Amino acid sequence: MATTEAYRITERRRVTMTGAEATAEAMRQIHPDVVAAYPITPQTDIVMRFARFVADGVVQTEFVPVESEHSALSAVVGASAAGARAMTATSGPGFALMHEILYVAAGYRLPIVMPVANRALSGPINIHGDHSDTMGSRDAGWIHLYAENAQEAYDDLIQAVRIAEHPEVRVPVLVGQDGFIITHGMEIVEVLTDDEVRAFVGEYRPERYLLDVDHPMTVGALALQNSYFEVKRQLAEAVRRSARIIADVGEEFGRLTGRYYGLTEPYRMEDAELVIVAIGSTAGTAKDVIDELRGRGVKAGLVKVRVFRPFPARNLRDLLGRARAVAVLDRADSYAGLGGPLFAETKAALYGLPQAPVMTGYVYGLGGRDITPEMIAAVYDDLGQLAERARADHAAVAAEAALSVRYLGVRER
Amino acid sequence: MPTLKELARRPNPLTGGHSACAGCGFPQAVRLVLMSIEEPVVVAGATGCMEVTTTTYPNTAWTVPFIHNAFENAAATISGVEAAYRALRRQGKIDREIRFVAFGGDGGTYDIGLQSLSGAVERGHRFLYVCYDNQAYMNTGIQRSSATPYGASTTTSPAGEAVPGKLQRRKDLTAILAAHGIPYVAQSTIAHWQDLTRKVRRAMEVDGPAFINVLAPCRLGWGTDPAMTVRMAELAAETCAWPLFEVDHGQWHVTYVPKQKLPVEEYLRPQERFRHVFQDKSGQLLAAIQRDVDEQWEALLAKAGQAVDGKAASRA
Ligand SMILES: Cc1ncc(C[n+]2csc(CCOP(=O)(O)OP(=O)(O)O)c2C)c(N)n1
Ligand code: SF4
Numbered sequence: 001m002a003t004t005e006a007y008r009i010t011e012r013r014r015v016t017m018t019g020a021e022a023t024a025e026a027m028r029q030i031h032p033d034v035v036a037a038y039p040i041t042p043q044t045d046i047v048m049r050f051a052r053f054v055a056d057g058v059v060q061t062e063f064v065p066v067e068s069e070h071s072a073l074s075a076v077v078g079a080s081a082a083g084a085r086a087m088t089a090t091s092g093p094g095f096a097l098m099h100e101i102l103y104v105a106a107g108y109r110l111p112i113v114m115p116v117a118n119r120a121l122s123g124p125i126n127i128h129g130d131h132s133d134t135m136g137s138r139d140a141g142w143i144h145l146y147a148e149n150a151q152e153a154y155d156d157l158i159q160a161v162r163i164a165e166h167p168e169v170r171v172p173v174l175v176g177q178d179g180f181i182i183t184h185g186m187e188i189v190e191v192l193t194d195d196e197v198r199a200f201v202g203e204y205r206p207e208r209y210l211l212d213v214d215h216p217m218t219v220g221a222l223a224l225q226n227s228y229f230e231v232k233r234q235l236a237e238a239v240r241r242s243a244r245i246i247a248d249v250g251e252e253f254g255r256l257t258g259r260y261y262g263l264t265e266p267y268r269m270e271d272a273e274l275v276i277v278a279i280g281s282t283a284g285t286a287k288d289v290i291d292e293l294r295g296r297g298v299k300a301g302l303v304k305v306r307v308f309r310p311f312p313a314r315n316l317r318d319l320l321g322r323a324r325a326v327a328v329l330d331r332a333d334s335y336a337g338l339g340g341p342l343f344a345e346t347k348a349a350l351y352g353l354p355q356a357p358v359m360t361g362y363v364y365g366l367g368g369r370d371i372t373p374e375m376i377a378a379v380y381d382d383l384g385q386l387a388e389r390a391r392a393d394h395a396a397v398a399a400e401a402a403l404s405v406r407y408l409g410v411r412e413r
Numbered sequence: 414m415p416t417l418k419e420l421a422r423r424p425n426p427l428t429g430g431h432s433a434c435a436g437c438g439f440p441q442a443v444r445l446v447l448m449s450i451e452e453p454v455v456v457a458g459a460t461g462c463m464e465v466t467t468t469t470y471p472n473t474a475w476t477v478p479f480i481h482n483a484f485e486n487a488a489a490t491i492s493g494v495e496a497a498y499r500a501l502r503r504q505g506k507i508d509r510e511i512r513f514v515a516f517g518g519d520g521g522t523y524d525i526g527l528q529s530l531s532g533a534v535e536r537g538h539r540f541l542y543v544c545y546d547n548q549a550y551m552n553t554g555i556q557r558s559s560a561t562p563y564g565a566s567t568t569t570s571p572a573g574e575a576v577p578g579k580l581q582r583r584k585d586l587t588a589i590l591a592a593h594g595i596p597y598v599a600q601s602t603i604a605h606w607q608d609l610t611r612k613v614r615r616a617m618e619v620d621g622p623a624f625i626n627v628l629a630p631c632r633l634g635w636g637t638d639p640a641m642t643v644r645m646a647e648l649a650a651e652t653c654a655w656p657l658f659e660v661d662h663g664q665w666h667v668t669y670v671p672k673q674k675l676p677v678e679e680y681l682r683p684q685e686r687f688r689h690v691f692q693d694k695s696g697q698l699l700a701a702i703q704r705d706v707d708e709q710w711e712a713l714l715a716k717a718g719q720a721v722d723g724k725a726a727s728r729a
Contacts, residue, residue: 033501036493
């Protein structure tokens, strides 16, 4: 078919694309059996493009344009249990509407892959990017990957299929990308060939599935006090185990593309004293600021957290153990909790280290509020002062900083 | 059309040993529906009495593939299963003819699951949705649903001094499904096995979504003798409180017209949930219920183009 040919990629290309476009392209190349979806900004751009692929006969995927996100994930659970490679995509309120079924998908150990265009949650309604959506369901049992840019959104989605379907994992994977900033920002993305992607993800061969009618199975039985806990314990074990698989898949992907992926990505951390920990596109901004500060002799560094579940506690301990002061940036608030989710968990990861750095948390960028290089530079300034103060009385300064959460870039009056 | 003997020889999709109450109506609905289908089936079920009593891990009463997802999404779930079937069949990974059935109670169908059901049938998936209607949320302890009939006492619409049970009419879900313009919609009961099995066969023939609403009395919620379950379903049809009909490609047919329409009292009297109706000496509540039943029955006959005098022929 002529149209099919027009879409086919037979040589690697560097193309200008948005994150949404890159995601749709990855979905085309992965070629899932079933995609169910419901529109929501800023995710819509992904499924609109995918629906176009279906309409043009470029993919043979069954596309199910459902009547809500709740049904999108419900249908994907049905399709995945039936034996299909199944995907959906969503954002913010759509993700929240799926909340109940997120647990079902994970509890049933279905290897579903879902791009999420991270978006704020109402009220007030806001369509822009923050991490309140996925962080709000961080305990649903899904593996969380977060992309820094369109390239990673593309690369992560392809790897997510392998991670989710790995026989030792079988856990659904979500791939977050910052709404608008990544989904709608134009970048240069290197796109693999269709054959490379197909070979990398391989064919999906479920062991047991509903459509195998000669071997009937019951999926989603009622589990009472005598079995429910074991199911969830096994899920925890699988998510924990996935750390190694994620690293292996990231390594294999690196051999193919030259782009290697791990649970975390250290940036100029060899001798870093003042360190920011962040997720998503903000990490890219921080890298630029670090280069600039390094030019002025500031020993600044960054740890980008790519994988939030399983939480890379050991990596963080190894990377941050020698820093003097650490700032954790959260694009989601926990409203008078002990900081945003990333801050709270990073602190917990470092607990008990004899030389733990002083740590402080920042909430920023809610509802798509800009985070500028100046703001990030100001955080490194704060860290410098904090480290100085800690020289005099480390214990007292560290204790106080651990409880302090600052709001970056918000009008306080 | 299978005979009763043939039906009885079919493999049992739902084995004994499930934990539904003795005399419960839904197992009958499940068996009659699934045993009428000759092709292999995959079944989805909503949360409710059916699901919790048939799938208590590590046991399952289902001998056919079965999936339970949540309370409100049996229709969305089966639409995903059916989409997977279409995809895998097109790829040549499956070469069998397989059929798809979803079951939900009235709560999971008339109320919280209505959106998912409406969406799934609108999209035209080829599956049969069966509502086993016992007219309340039984699994959580007999609360009113929008399927609960006028005047019935439930734990969230209890009959008291000031309020005589449920104040609203039962939602006409079958008509709502018919309004979707899908190929086949019907209403039957667990007592009318021939009527029900014929309707299931018809639902399997049509190319697209089908819906059957099956009255499946709950002896606990209705407060009836376990031995009376089938009789209660019969009485529902004899009094026209639960008419049997079908809407086949838009054509309405009443499939059972009682030779002599019994007064609704005969159906209500054995049920504890209507006890207060008979304690009301004024008889006003009973009269209101009768009026409601008559009105709805006549409206149905008119829609089906059948005579109001009850002389029209039964198709069943
Ligand atoms: C989202 C959600 N809300 C509420 C419930 C609680 N719940 C479980 S079963 C049920 C009632 C089921 O009633 P129905 O669908 O009529 O089936 P029945 O129990 O009568 O067979 C309810 C309310 C639930 N499981 N999920
Ligand atoms: S409570 Fe009613 S519906 Fe539930 S198992 Fe018992 S009889 Fe059946």
